[in-house]
Amino acid sequence: xxxxxxxxxxxxxxxxxxxxxxxxxxxxxxxxxxxxxxxxxxxxxxxxxxxxxxxxxxxxxxxxxxxxxxxxxxxxxxxxxxxxxxxxxxxxxxxxxxxxxxxxxxxxxxxxxxxxxxxxxxxxxxxxxxxxxxxxxxxxxxxxxxxxxxxxxxxxxxxxxxxxxxxxxxxxxxxxxxxxxxxxxxxxxxxxxxxxxxxxxxxxxxxxxxxxxxxxxxxxxxxxxxxxxxxxxxxxxxxxxxxxxxxxxxxxxxxxxxxxxxxxxxxxxxxxxxxxxxxxxxxxxxxxxxxxxxxxxxxxxxxxxxxxxxxxxxxxxxxxxxxxxxxxxxxxxxxxxxxxxxxxxxxxxxxxxxxxxxxxxxxxxxxxxxxxxxxxxxxxxxxxxxxxxxxx
Numbered sequence: 001x002x003x004x005x006x007x008x009x010x011x012x013x014x015x016x017x018x019x020x021x022x023x024x025x026x027x028x029x030x031x032x033x034x035x036x037x038x039x040x041x042x043x044x045x046x047x048x049x050x051x052x053x054x055x056x057x058x059x060x061x062x063x064x065x066x067x068x069x070x071x072x073x074x075x076x077x078x079x080x081x082x083x084x085x086x087x088x089x090x091x092x093x094x095x096x097x098x099x100x101x102x103x104x105x106x107x108x109x110x111x112x113x114x115x116x117x118x119x120x121x122x123x124x125x126x127x128x129x130x131x132x133x134x135x136x137x138x139x140x141x142x143x144x145x146x147x148x149x150x151x152x153x154x155x156x157x158x159x160x161x162x163x164x165x166x167x168x169x170x171x172x173x174x175x176x177x178x179x180x181x182x183x184x185x186x187x188x189x190x191x192x193x194x195x196x197x198x199x200x201x202x203x204x205x206x207x208x209x210x211x212x213x214x215x216x217x218x219x220x221x222x223x224x225x226x227x228x229x230x231x232x233x234x235x236x237x238x239x240x241x242x243x244x245x246x247x248x249x250x251x252x253x254x255x256x257x258x259x260x261x262x263x264x265x266x267x268x269x270x271x272x273x274x275x276x277x278x279x280x281x282x283x284x285x286x287x288x289x290x291x292x293x294x295x296x297x298x299x300x301x302x303x304x305x306x307x308x309x310x311x312x313x314x315x316x317x318x319x320x321x322x323x324x325x326x327x328x329x330x331x332x333x334x335x336x337x338x339x340x341x342x343x344x345x346x347x348x349x350x351x352x353x354x355x356x357x358x359x360x361x362x363x364x365x366x367x368x369x370x371x372x373x374x375x376x377x378x379x380x381x382x383x384x385x386x387x388x389x390x391x392x
Contacts, residue, residue, distance in 0.1 A: 017056040018130050024053065025135065032065050033111050033139065054115060057130055060123040062116040068109045068141045069149040109141040116146055119217055121278045125374060128282040129347065144282070148212035150237050157205060160198035164190050169206050170233035172226070173242055180275065181221035182246055184239075187229050199225035210239040214279045219243050256386050266301030268334035272386050278376055281327050284343035287373035288326070288351065290318065292338045293364030301335050307363060311338055314361060318342075321357055325350045330382045341379055346372065 028046050035042045042050070042065065054063045115130060117123035127144035134142045154167045172185040186203035194202070203225040208216055234242060256274040259267055273280075292314065294307035303311055318340070319328060325348035330341040344351060351370065358366045 014057055014126050014129070017053070018126070018133050021053045021057065021130065022133055022135055025137075029137070029140065032113065036065055036067055036111050057115075058117075058120075058123040058126045060117060060120040061127060062118075064114050064116060064146075066112050066114070068112045069147055069151070109137075110139055112141045112143060114143040114146055116213065117144075118213075121282075122374065124214075124217075124279060124282050125285060132283060132345075132347070146208060146213035148215070148240065149209050152209050153206065153236050157202065159202050160194055162190065162194060162198070164188055164202060166206060166209075166236075169236055170229060171206070171210075171236050171239060172230035172232065172234065173239070173246065175246055176221045179221050182219050182243065183222045183224065184220050185224050185226045185230060186236075187226040187233065189229075191225055191227055196225075206236050207239070210236040211243065215240070215243065218275075218277045218279050219246075258385050260385075261300075262334060265335040266297075266299075268332070269302065270330065270332050270382055270385060272330040272379065272382050273328075274383075274386055276329060276379070276383065281329075281343060283345040283347070284327055285372060285374035286344045286346040286351070286370055287376075287378045288342040288344050288354065288368060288370045289378075290340040290342065290354075290358055291367040291369070292340065292358075292361055293336055293366070294338060295363040297336055302333060303338070310363065315340060318354065318357065321354060322350060326354075329376075329379045332382065341382065343373070343376065343379070344370075 028050055031046045032042060032050075035046075041047075050063055054061050115127040117127050124145065131142050131144040152166070153169070155165075156163045157166050158164075166188075168189055170187050172187075174183045174185075176183050184203075184207050186206050188202060191199050191202070200223070203223045207220060207223050211220070254273070255271050257269060257271040259269050262268050292311060294303050294311060296304045296307035298304045315328065315331075322342065322344065326342050326344035328340055328342050332339040332341070342354075344354070355368050358368050
């Protein structure tokens with residue numbers, strides 16, 4: 001077990017860089033806050049210090065500071081969240097909304113420091129580790145990727161010395177079946193006054209504010225500025241819900257299962273989370289496979305009762321144990337054995353407890369295998385038959 005816990009050189013360097021960043025955080029935090037309060041650029045000296053520290057974590061990472069965004073970037077929650085009936089009087093609703101806003105603002109961080117990985121998954125993994133290692137700081141919110149910020153979609157944005165009111169933007173989305181992603185078109189009536197490069201910058205900025213960096217990378221294959229308003233225009237704030245709906249076209253929105261038959265071993269059944277993106281669990285880079293033999297099977301050697309229920313209950317127990325430190329991404333069942341393919345945060349220290357719990361399985365000798373797999377090679381192999389079935 002010691003082998004997979006040992007850091008390789010690159011991992012060790014990045015871990016040291018993360019530790020150094022937070023040990024030196026105090027010498028830049030106040031100056032960064034002052035620049036945000038003043039609405040001015042960070043001084044060249046402090047900016048260079050911060051850049052050096054961030055790029056030591058990963059050379060593809062960039063950073064930005066800003067006022068802390070709204071905790072509800074997608075807009076107000078339902079009336080039930082406020083403890084009011086749907087037919088509440090407008091003045092009562094307004095009073096309750098004011099109370100909720102004041103409560104949310106009290107004690108909330110004033111500033112945000114965000115690391116930006118763009119499309120680089122390795123950099124995004126390290127940004128996640130940076131965020132998880134952050135100290136408690138009541139004045140600051142630390143983001144490992146740019147969050148959605150719908151409030152800014154109603155503000156002005158300067159492009160090529162031209163101020164645009166983003167509330168006049170509209171978008172269109174088209175499914176890119178070949179890549180299981182979507183193409184976004186962004187229209188603003190002032191596009192006609194902007195050069196192409198500035199139009200592109202505006203379009204990408206709007207999609208980033210609407211979806212946030214991670215969903216941008218997950219779902220958007222191309223962003224195009226539009227010279228004419230779409231036939232069925234959508235407000236940018238609707239993009240998250242539309243993306244979720246369209247994502248259902250790429251799979252079940254949960255798990256996809258395929259079956260095949262292996263001579264002498266019966267049916268093989270593979271179930272994988274789908275759609276599945278590396279961005280879904282950026283800290284999970286340790287592949288952990290749990291092998292559970294079962295005592296009761298049917299003619300195809302798939303689980304029968306009471307083993308079927310025991311497997312489901314034991315899997316739920318392991319899921320609860322891992323919590324936010326791990327995720328079950330796939331399961332494989334064949335010949336009297338179920339393999340559970342987890343990915344775990346190797347920095348969480350949860351693996352020994354998982355191993356101890358697995359030893360409590362009562363229907364045979366259970367095994368745990370683990371290896372570092374930051375690129376998710378294992379689960380990507382299991383995804384291949386799923387993608388073939390879905391025609392991707």
